[in-house]
Amino acid sequence: MRDDRGRFHPRNDLNDLTGREWLAFTRTWFVADSKRYWRNKRTELHPARFPEEMVEPFVRFFTKQGMWVLDPFAGSGATLVACQEAERCSVGIEVNPRYAATARERVLTLATQPAVVIESDVRRVAEPDFWAPALSAGCPVVEGLPQLDFILTSPPYWNMLRTSRGHVFSSQRERASKGLDTHYSDNPADLGNLTDYDTFVETLGLVFDTLAPLLRPNRYLVVVAQNLRAPGGEVKTLAWDLARRIGRTYQFQGERIWCQNVKRLGIWGYPRIFVPNYHHHYCLIFRKPAVG
Numbered sequence: 001m002r003d004d005r006g007r008f009h010p011r012n013d014l015n016d017l018t019g020r021e022w023l024a025f026t027r028t029w030f031v032a033d034s035k036r037y038w039r040n041k042r043t044e045l046h047p048a049r050f051p052e053e054m055v056e057p058f059v060r061f062f063t064k065q066g067m068w069v070l071d072p073f074a075g076s077g078a079t080l081v082a083c084q085e086a087e088r089c090s091v092g093i094e095v096n097p098r099y100a101a102t103a104r105e106r107v108l109t110l111a112t113q114p115a116v117v118i119e120s121d122v123r124r125v126a127e128p129d130f131w132a133p134a135l136s137a138g139c140p141v142v143e144g145l146p147q148l149d150f151i152l153t154s155p156p157y158w159n160m161l162r163t164s165r166g167h168v169f170s171s172q173r174e175r176a177s178k179g180l181d182t183h184y185s186d187n188p189a190d191l192g193n194l195t196d197y198d199t200f201v202e203t204l205g206l207v208f209d210t211l212a213p214l215l216r217p218n219r220y221l222v223v224v225a226q227n228l229r230a231p232g233g234e235v236k237t238l239a240w241d242l243a244r245r246i247g248r249t250y251q252f253q254g255e256r257i258w259c260q261n262v263k264r265l266g267i268w269g270y271p272r273i274f275v276p277n278y279h280h281h282y283c284l285i286f287r288k289p290a291v292g
């Protein structure tokens, strides 16, 4: 079948895209900088949001209309809002009651598709009745567990929000001066409060292991993460470490790099040391194997 978007393949069971649209998405980098991006950035909602414009193409690539998407670190609900726009059903999990309320409110104003925000620690997903709100919203279920078509999320980037670089242009300082959140919460259940790096990576690995049985075979998980420079100057290869750790359970399929072309450059090491301005994020793409 063909229309002015291009040709649809009859055996495409992944998405509703034409061959041309599919091909465009396979480029391993992209820039999300348009006017819509800046309008939707809404940094006052949350200290580490990703914009809906960045998420929506992933939702459209990895699902068909009406499928179910989970964001286990939902924050202000960008994934859920993108799912409304793309006519997908969605579930968000968020430990911070304020962000959970924000996500719920934002989704409710659109409310064209079923969408549920569960306010909880994601590590509780195996507890009885955890999924009850999603199941009553119509999420398909097998043996009491939801059957998800896609998981897309951005977990805390370790405890980086708690560390100010102490420079003049520190974004934490700027946010603090406006009375905005500079970190998620002081709740010990918040994974952004874990101080040991290896424990953090392993904890996230376990979270995604626990979610694997809920994802339908051959379907996808996308984790947005970044390599980081710790305040002492050491670079932590968070994105790469997560690719390795999560790749023990899911098959790593590659990455798309989200480039940020309009962020202010900080002059950290000048004039003696190379210190990168990390203005890109890895969208790590994993596939759940058919068996196992």
Ligand SMILES: C[S@@+](CC[C@H](N)C(=O)[O-])C[C@H]1O[C@@H](n2cnc3c(N)ncnc32)[C@H](O)[C@@H]1O
Pocket: 046, 048, 049, 050, 051, 072, 073, 074, 075, 076, 077, 078, 079, 093, 094, 095, 096, 099, 120, 121, 122, 123, 153, 154, 155, 156, 157, 184, 189, 190, 191, 192
């Ligand atoms: C990088 S932010 C996600 C932002 C989101 N993508 C958005 O656009 O708003 C990570 C989120 O994970 C939440 N979080 C941290 N620990 C959690 C936990 N144990 N269970 C569920 N959510 C958690 C934080 O409160 C924070 O909102």
